Amino acid sequence: MDFWDILQYAAWIAAGLLVLWMVLDAIRVSKHFSEDVLTSSQEGIDELAVQQEQHRNGR
Amino acid sequence: MAKAKYQPPKQGVVGQIIDALLVLIAVFLALWVPLVFNLAGASTRTILPAGVTQETAADGTVTFTGATWENLGQNATMQKQWEALGYDVNSAAALITQWFDYSFNWSMLLLTAAVIIGYFLFLLVYSDKEYKEVIAEKFDR
Amino acid sequence: MSDVALKQAADQTTPSVINLKKVLGPAHVWALGVGIVLVGEFMGWNFSVGKGGAYGSLIACWVVGLLYTCVAMIDSEITSTVAAAGGQYAQAKHTTGPLMAFNVGLYLVMAYTMLEAADVLVIGDLVTMGAEELGRPGVDPHPFVFFMVAALAFLNYRGVFMALSVNFLITAVAFVSIIILWVGVHPFSPGEITQHAEMLAIQPLPELSNVPGLPYGWMGVLASFQFGIWYYLGIEGTCQAAEEVRSAGRSLPLGTMTGMITLLIAAALTWWICAGMLPWDYLGQALAPLYDASKMSGSTFLHVLLWVATVFSATASANGCINDASRAWFSMGRDRYLPQWFSAVHPKYRTPYRSILFLIPIAVAFGFTGLLAQTITFSILSGLLGYTFMPINVMKFRRKWPLGTIKRGYVHPGHPIPAIVLFILCVATLFAVFLGFGAQLLAMMMFYILASIWFVFHRYKYVRRGDQFTMAWPRPRGY
CATH class of the missing domain: 1.20.5 (Single alpha-helices involved in coiled-coils or other helix-helix interfaces)
Known part of the structure; x- marks a missing residue:
């Protein structure tokens, strides 16, 4: 087993770990936040507009 | 004339998963099938210069007998560049004699x-x- | 992020609305646009040399450059007004209608995901090539393909600012390296390293062409438009950043136009270097022509620099593609054109994380095929259908909201000439694709037709009607 063999295995493992981390994180996020909050983003409405709206509504 | 606002049905989790999978499968079918069945790619043909013959050995190596840089249409500079790239007349001939076929019906x-x-x-x-x-x-x- | 931190984040702020993060400036827009495309100068464009010879490729470079200038102008005007993550998808929704928008969204996702697959495929091959040059043949490209997709998806998952800042850096290095290579081949003493006069003296076969220098005659020039697209494909992806840019009306046109100028320079230099050093028969099928040219220059420094630059350009491109494809997918999910599940925004990183995850397997699968020209063709075809829509898009936009009725961040000059020119060039390029990849063209059309039927009969019922129109514009004329 030379350097290039090790590098190939390292690439497989590192890639697998990165994907695993993302999948686990996605699952954790789904557990902690409700689906309504996660999918609440709206087109054409940016943060400023949301803040102004909340301000007007007295929040 | 104001019609009532359209209220879409709410799609359940199972329906969402099925739809996502359907799209995924359709993408793979549309893109993979031509690749796998070798429908993809442009049609090519081999045009050999006069006096050159092509033989394919059992192991798939192709040899061009009678090929020279001149009859392949390569000038001295081109020849020098081919050699710098690591090609000889025979291996270069494999690329040079391949032509796309633009005839269509x-x-x-x-x-x-x-x-x-x-x-x-x-x-x-x-x-x-x-x-x-x-x-x-x-x-x- | 740990469970505790997540819980805290959830408890303290509990935002009722999570949107994408507005953090990008014009430099990021440039990095997104040029980053996706610049790889086209390092690989892929040269298939146009195979189609029509070196001069054919140069003509394609100019003509298709004109096509893209039209695309960039039209896009800049509409997107500086429709600032939404879906880019052309959101434009289509507002100017043309839902079914068109659904198709445009699919074009975007397909074009970018296939381009991403082509990028990582090249990175895998470059690692194999590099190992071979260092005396270790037989290294498997697959683990590197998978690693690259995973690492870039991870970067995108964790935030757009970092992802595009990295892109700016590596794109700049790749661009500068083309200039360094150009200087390194002594452009002002022709005949020393570059040999344009002799290398371009192509004697065509009399049965194929009677035009000196054009091995397939004018038919070949037309055919080379197919891969001429590759010089620029993806510059229009700047629109996908619209929702994350701080002042979209200014940054998007600025980033797109400077990006287009960068690409025209890079394309011209690339053609000049390669055409003067590599025989056209070789160039027409090479994997990484600029890298080959650097090897031929005889300088170890240039050799190493161009290996790094080629890897960087492919990385930047794949990175930008993940960004763009996921934004388009996300936007379609948000309007329920696709399952709503995909429209989730990560509460901490503020990215469309589920869309990013979902597109990983597609990119990896096609990266594993090893078929570069075919994968590129899928991308080109989807891109091309999108460009064919652009003239329709701008005509409708100007007709429904004439100048002065809404505020535009940028107004492109000469309307409708760019639209007409673009339309004619798109038809010519579709014919070029038909010549080379007719079966794939039909397979692709079948896919879009079936997808449209699925959308009409099944999917559209989940879509809210009036809510899709999100811009605060007056009622369109004539409706």
Whole structure:
């Protein structure tokens, strides 16, 4: 087993770990936040507009 | 005339998963099938210069007998560059004698054109119908 | 992020609305646009040399450059007004209608995901090539393909600012390296390293062409438009950043136009270097022509620099593609054109994380095929259908909201000439694709037709009608 063999295995493992981390994180996020909050983003409405709206509504 | 606002049905988790999988499968079919069945790619043909013959050995190596840089149409500078790239006359000949075939048949062209034009017309006409509904709901209420 | 931190984040702020993060400036827009495309100068464009010879490729470079200038102008005007993550998808929704928008969204996702697959495929091959040059043949490209997709998806998952800042850096290095290579081949003493006069003296076969220098005659020039697209494909992806840019009306046109100028320079230099050093028969099928040219220059420094630059350009491109494809997918999910599940925004990183995850397997699968020209063709075809829509798009936009009725961040000059020119060039390029990849063209059309039928009969019922129209514009004329 030379350097290039090790590098190939390292690439497989590192890639697998990165994907695993993302999948686990996605699952954790789904557990902690409700689906309504996660999918609440709206087109054409940016943060400023949301803040102004909340301000007007007295929040 | 304000129609009631359209209330879409809520799609359950299972339905969402099925739809996502359907799209995924359709993508793979459309893109993989031509690749796998080798339908993809341009058609090519081999054109050998006069006096050159081509033989394919049992292991797949191709040899060109009688090929020279001159009859392959390469001048001295080109020859020098080929050699710098690590090619000899024989290996270069394999690339040089490959030509694309641009002949096409008109019925295929007409069919393809009809498919594309028909597709765009369908999109535009149907979109416009849906668009009117969107505008009506957005601005009439 | 740990469970505790997540819980805290959830408890303290509990935002009722999570949107994408507005953090990008014009430099990021440039990095997104040029980053996706610049790889086209390092690989892929040269297939146009195979189609029509070196001069054919140069003509394609100019003509298709004109096509893209039209695309960039039209896009800049509409997107500086429709600032939404879906880019052309959101434009289509507002100017044309839902079914068209659905198709445009699919074009975007397909074009970018296939381009991403082509990028990582090249990175895998470059690692194999590099190992071979260092005396270790037989290294498997697959683990590197998978690693690259995973690492870039991870970067995108964790935030757009970092992802595009990295892109700016590696794109700049790749661009500068083309200039360094150009200087390194002594452009002002022709005949020393570059040999344009002799290398371009192509004697065509009399049965194929009677035009000196054009091995397939004018037919070949037309055919080379197919891969001429590759010089610029993806510059229009700047629109996908619209929702994350701080002042979209200014940054998007600025980033797109400077990006287009960068690409025209890079394309011209690339053609000049390669055409003067590599025989056209070789160039027409090479994997990484600029890298080959650097090897031929005889300088170890240039050799190493161009290996790094080629890897960087492919990385930047794949990175930008993940960004763009996921934004388009996300936007379609948000309007329920696709399952709503995909429209989730990560509460901490503020990215469309589920869309990013979902597109990983597609990119990896096609990266594993090893078929570069075919994968590129899928991308080109989807891109091309999108460009064919652009003239329709701008005509409708100007007709429904004439100048002065809404505020535009940028108004492109000469309307409708760019739209007409673009339309004619798109038809010519579709014919070029038909010549080379007719079966794939039909397979692709079948896919879009079936997808449209699925959308009409099944999917559209989940879509809210009036809510899709999100811009605060007056009612369109004539509706």
